[in-house]
Amino acid sequence: MTSGLSKTLNRFTTFSQEIASIETLRKNRRSKIKKYPTLSVLVSTIRPDDLTSLLSQLMNQSLPTFEVRLGLHGIELSANHKKQISALNRRKVKTVVQKFEADNTLGTILSSLASGSNSEFIAKMDDDDFYGPEHLRDLLDAAIDTGADVVGRAMNYIYLEPLDVTLRKFGRGSMQTVEHFSDWICGGTILAKRTSAQAAGWFGDGKSAVDHYLLSGVTNNGGKIWRTYGAGYIYRRGFTPHTYVTNYSKYLNNVSEKVVGLWPHQIFGEHR
Amino acid sequence: MKLGTFRFSRPHDLVITLKPRLSVGIVIACRDGQEKLNLVLASLSMQSYPAKLVSVYVIDDGSANPLVLPKIRPKNTKLVAYKNSEGKWGKTAATSDVVSQIKTDVLWFIDADMVFEPDHLAHHMKWHHDADDYVVLGWKRFVKDWQYTPEELVQRLTNNGFNDLHKESWGKELWEARVSLTNDLEKPGIDGYRAFVGATFSMKNSQWKNLGGYNRKLVTGEDTELGWRVFVNGLRTVVDRQALSWHLGYSTVEVHKNQIQRHNDPTFAQYIPQMYRIREKSKFNWLVPTYQVIVDARETTLDQILKLREKLLATPGSTARFTLLAPWSLLNRRYTPVSDLYTDLREIRNWLSQDPQFVLETIPADQLISIEWILEEFEVGSTPYYVFADAQTSINLKELTEYLLESEQGLVGVVDKKDQRAMAVFAPAIARATKFQGPLYQNISDLWGIQWLNDDQFIKLQRGKNTLIKHFFSFLKREGRKINSPRQLFIFLKTLFTLIARELFRRG
Numbered sequence: 001m002t003s004g005l006s007k008t009l010n011r012f013t014t015f016s017q018e019i020a021s022i023e024t025l026r027k028n029r030r031s032k033i034k035k036y037p038t039l040s041v042l043v044s045t046i047r048p049d050d051l052t053s054l055l056s057q058l059m060n061q062s063l064p065t066f067e068v069r070l071g072l073h074g075i076e077l078s079a080n081h082k083k084q085i086s087a088l089n090r091r092k093v094k095t096v097v098q099k100f101e102a103d104n105t106l107g108t109i110l111s112s113l114a115s116g117s118n119s120e121f122i123a124k125m126d127d128d129d130f131y132g133p134e135h136l137r138d139l140l141d142a143a144i145d146t147g148a149d150v151v152g153r154a155m156n157y158i159y160l161e162p163l164d165v166t167l168r169k170f171g172r173g174s175m176q177t178v179e180h181f182s183d184w185i186c187g188g189t190i191l192a193k194r195t196s197a198q199a200a201g202w203f204g205d206g207k208s209a210v211d212h213y214l215l216s217g218v219t220n221n222g223g224k225i226w227r228t229y230g231a232g233y234i235y236r237r238g239f240t241p242h243t244y245v246t247n248y249s250k251y252l253n254n255v256s257e258k259v260v261g262l263w264p265h266q267i268f269g270e271h272r
Numbered sequence: 273m274k275l276g277t278f279r280f281s282r283p284h285d286l287v288i289t290l291k292p293r294l295s296v297g298i299v300i301a302c303r304d305g306q307e308k309l310n311l312v313l314a315s316l317s318m319q320s321y322p323a324k325l326v327s328v329y330v331i332d333d334g335s336a337n338p339l340v341l342p343k344i345r346p347k348n349t350k351l352v353a354y355k356n357s358e359g360k361w362g363k364t365a366a367t368s369d370v371v372s373q374i375k376t377d378v379l380w381f382i383d384a385d386m387v388f389e390p391d392h393l394a395h396h397m398k399w400h401h402d403a404d405d406y407v408v409l410g411w412k413r414f415v416k417d418w419q420y421t422p423e424e425l426v427q428r429l430t431n432n433g434f435n436d437l438h439k440e441s442w443g444k445e446l447w448e449a450r451v452s453l454t455n456d457l458e459k460p461g462i463d464g465y466r467a468f469v470g471a472t473f474s475m476k477n478s479q480w481k482n483l484g485g486y487n488r489k490l491v492t493g494e495d496t497e498l499g500w501r502v503f504v505n506g507l508r509t510v511v512d513r514q515a516l517s518w519h520l521g522y523s524t525v526e527v528h529k530n531q532i533q534r535h536n537d538p539t540f541a542q543y544i545p546q547m548y549r550i551r552e553k554s555k556f557n558w559l560v561p562t563y564q565v566i567v568d569a570r571e572t573t574l575d576q577i578l579k580l581r582e583k584l585l586a587t588p589g590s591t592a593r594f595t596l597l598a599p600w601s602l603l604n605r606r607y608t609p610v611s612d613l614y615t616d617l618r619e620i621r622n623w624l625s626q627d628p629q630f631v632l633e634t635i636p637a638d639q640l641i642s643i644e645w646i647l648e649e650f651e652v653g654s655t656p657y658y659v660f661a662d663a664q665t666s667i668n669l670k671e672l673t674e675y676l677l678e679s680e681q682g683l684v685g686v687v688d689k690k691d692q693r694a695m696a697v698f699a700p701a702i703a704r705a706t707k708f709q710g711p712l713y714q715n716i717s718d719l720w721g722i723q724w725l726n727d728d729q730f731i732k733l734q735r736g737k738n739t740l741i742k743h744f745f746s747f748l749k750r751e752g753r754k755i756n757s758p759r760q761l762f763i764f765l766k767t768l769f770t771l772i773a774r775e776l777f778r779r780g
Contacts, residue, residue: 162693163685163724164643164713239640240691249687249726258724260717 005179005229011171015257018170019267022229025179026134029141036063036140039191040117042124044071044100044109048078050127055084057130058093060269063137065092069113074102107210111202114194122197124211126188130159132232132268139191142228149196149223150215152185154178156230157263158251161238166263167255176254182227183219187211189233196223232267273478274403275707276508279680279720280458280700282406288394289401292321296397296474297376298328298346301354301363302384304335308520309384313345314422318429321393323347327376333366344422364486364494371485380474385520386412387425388472389434395515396474405479405507405704410472410515413441418520438518449753456511460503462546462656462677468499468509472517479507487543493536500544504654506704506719545656551589557628560654563592563673565661568641570598572663574619580661584669588774594630595649596620599637643695647702647712656699662692666727671734672696682720683713688727747771 005021013021041058045051058068068088077085077097085095096116100109114122121143123136143151155175158167169176175184190211200217203210215225237248262268276282298316302309309330316328328349332339334356341351354366371379378400380393392410399406415438420428428437447467451457454464473495483501486494502509541550545562563584569577577596584592603618612618624630635641650658657673666688673696676684682701687693698720705715716722725733751768755761 160724162640162642162691163687165722165724241638245689245691247689248691249689252687252724252726252729260711260714260722 006177009171009178011256013171015168015265018229018231019265022231022267025229026138026141029145033141033144036065036137037121037144038119039063039066039121039123039136039140040114040119040194041066041068041136042071042110042113042117042122043068043127044073044106044113045127046073046075047127048075048081051075051081052078052084054125054127054131055081055088057133057135057269058125059084059088059091060133061093061131061136062133063140066136067117067119068093068095069117070095070097071109071113072097072099073104073106073109074100105205105207107204107206107213110210111205114197114202117194120194121191122194123191124188124203128236128238129188130234130236130262130268132266134267135189135232136191138228138232139189142226143191143193146181146226147224148181148226149218150185150190150192150225151228152187152191152225153189153233154227154230155186155235157234157268159234159236159262160248160251161236162248165258165260166234167251168257168259168263169251169254170256173254176230178227178229180227181224183215183225185215185225185227186230186233186235188235190214192218196221199223231265234262234268273405273707275405275704276403276506277719279682280460280508282399282458282508282510283402286398286402288320288391289398292325292394292397292401294377294397294400295325295327296321296378296380296393296400297371297374297477298326298380298382298393299331299367299371299374300329300382300384301331301333301367301370302335302339303333303363304337304339305384306335306337306339309339310342310344310422311418311420311425311520312382312384312386312388313342313349314425315387315390315429316393317344317346318390318426319346319388319393320390321397326393327374329370329374331366331370333363334361342422344426362491364488364490368485368488371480374477377477378474379477379480380472381470383471383519386471387418387437387518387520389516390429392472392515392517395512396472399510399512400474400476403508404476407468407473407475407479407502407507407509408515409467409469409509409511410517411511411513412471412517412519413438413443414519414522415441416521418518434516441518445756446754451511453750456513457509459680460509464509465499465503465546466496467511468495468502470495470498471519472515475502475507483507489543490536490539492532493540496536496540497543500546501654504656504699504703506700506702506707543654545591545654548587548589551591553589558591561593562590562655563657563659563669564595564650564655565592565659565669566595566597566646566649567660568598568662569596569617569620570635570637570663572620573616574623576663577620577624580663580665580669584659586670590670592629593655596624596630596632597635597641598632600632600634602637644711644713646695647697647705647716650697650702652699652703652706654699658697658699658702659695661694664690665692665694666690667692667694667730669694669696672730675730675733679723680721681723682716683722685722685724686727686730687724 088095139151156170196218199221200214204213240246326346328346330351332353341349352370380396396408399408450467454460457464457467487497490497537550540547542559545560598617603614625632646660659669667686672694676696676698683697685695701716701720704719705712708715751764755764
């Protein structure tokens with residue numbers, strides 16, 4: 001296993017040091033990979049605007065080829081979405097669209113999308129989060145390198161939309177340490193061996209806690225979860241309807257750094 | 273335009289520009305005082321700054337014996353007779369009217385009773401060659417008498433004799449203390465603007481025009497009010513200790529302090545919210561509010577809005593203008609008092625809509641209020657604090673603005689466990705941010721810094737500072753320094769007693 005980063009990175013690690021170690025790690029991992037396994041990306045979406053953003057992030061992925069299984073949860077594709085999808089197909093990203101009635105649960109949709117795939121790996125992506133161009137490839141790198149059943153990211157970057165800031169939280173807090181086995185990873189970054197996920201019962205059929213369903217299922221079956229670094233993924237806490245309280249203020253504890261807007265670095269893609 | 277890039281910081285290694293290119297107009301407004309004017313012009317004729325870049329405008333504001341230009345004067349000196357009439361008299365009006373016609377890059381304003389060291393102007397100008405947002409104050413000492421003629425003055429300046437012109441001189445101790453305590457105005461706090469005095473200051477002509485020059489409503493004290501606007505506009509006031517000068521005689525303010533205060537105080541109070549001590553003497557409304565507050569008033573009650581206001585305005589003499597955001601137009605729909613969907617909203621409107629402190633602004637019921645949107649809503653002017661709050665915030669907005677000042681950030685915000693936001697923005701930060709390209713929020717962050725806390729973190733800071741005791745000791749330290757005479761001691765004791773009495777009274 002290539003990574004020894006969990007021992008060298010801590011809460012004093014600066015952003016540029018973090019990026020430098022990631023680049024070294026990535027180079028080492030990739031030097032051993034000749035061919036990538038097949039991958040299906042599962043997306044369930046109820047927000048047309050967010051889908052536009054996610055489709056363009058998928059288009060920018062550096063992983064040469066993969067499949068997208070797109071579940072439309074009570075919405076229709078716009079003309080622009082269709083254009084984006086044909087562009088994806090042209091760049092060897094086969095996109096399969098499946099429609100679901102509004103009364104389906106998130107768990108049902110994801111499980112159904114997953115069971116329809118034949119790839120060696122499945123990955124889940126959330127339409128409201130932000131993914132850098134190396135996201136999928138980094139996750140596969142980590143999965144191949146560590147042999148884990150599931151790989152996902154730490155929560156190191158959080159975008160709070162009502163404050164329009166991205167927080168960097170690094171090296172402290174149970175969700176912020178990187179490059180080690182763990183029972184928790186960010187739900188929007190799950191990448192799993194198809195066989196392990198299937199044995200765990202995919203994402204269940206619940207309305208929420210679908211990520212927990214899969215992760216605990218894998219762990220209960222004796223599987224292992226690897227938590228890789230969070231850079232390249234920004235978890236978003238968006239505006240919520242006025243009466244719906246989420247207490248996003250808790251994310252402001254133990255912040256290492258923050259910037260206005262989305263974190264401006266190539267690892268997160270171009271957002272400005 | 274080149275402006276400051278971080279707060280009020282400025283370089284510390286500037287030297288006199290070797291190849292200056294900026295033209296400068298020297299503005300001297302006079303009413304009588306030919307003899308002193310002759311000395312001023314004699315010392316100006318000795319300035320090392322290239323004469324071809326200098327023009328001098330002597331404004332005769334209705335002297336009893338019309339002023340004349342003496343023989344010893346800079347090459348390019350004009351005498352402008354300012355024809356007085358109603359509303360067209362006095363230093364402020366005369367200066368404003370004449371300056372509006374001047375096209376030089378820089379304007380240097382001086383009193384008509386000054387003698388300048390030959391490099392004085394060159395020191396001002398080195399700043400203006402560095403950037404566009406400096407307002408430079410020269411350094412001056414007061415002298416009681418002077419015996420030299422213009423010819424003798426020239427002679428002595430030629431022989432490097434500036435420092436030896438006077439054996440005895442006085443500085444304004446309060447002024448010098450203020451300058452030192454604020455790191456020569458690099459960290460002006462909220463009171464640093466008071467160091468702005470009109471005897472020798474310069475700025476880019478474009479800044480003078482952006483600021484709107486002197487406020488014509490002020491007959492005296494126009495420099496203090498201008499200093500306030502310079503500050504809230506985010507310009508950098510620099511005190512150059514190398515730009516030396518002698519002030520011939522005491523200033524009128526020193527000689528007639530009480531009368532001048534009686535005259536100036538109410539006008540200052542209109543325009544300078546920071547003048548709490550004056551404002552607290554009455555309950556009148558004042559032209560410029562201390563706070564401009566935008567409140568998201570959807571999902572709230574009248575009681576909550578009033579509490580928010582009461583806490584914010586706890587300091588006597590502070591005032592606020594509130595903009596209440598809500599879908600007010602919904603209230604036009606048919607309803608009955610017993611089945612009203614908008615009971616709270618209607619109550620807020622019906623109680624507050626006629627109070628000039630409150631403005632009701634309609635927004636859609638489902639509008640998501642972004643930080644950038646809020647920043648663009650503020651009308652930036654002479655108010656020092658710009659505040660936004662979701663109406664149900666648990667944060668005391670006055671404490672938030674106090675923390676803003678303490679933190680030195682351009683924007684601080686607190687979000688609580690119920691997702692309610694409160695934020696305060698510092699006038700100089702938002703004012704300068706508007707002068708740069710791009711989003712205000714990003715600019716404020718780059719230029720001044722921003723900070724977001726959650727309510728627990730904020731409460732911890734409030735507890736930690738033990739405000740009252742800390743303030744009391746810093747008051748003793750600060751004011752104690754000023755005691756240099758029995759009179760100052762008396763003033764100190766009087767203020768101390770008033771403060772203690774106020775605290776006791778407030779706490780019942």
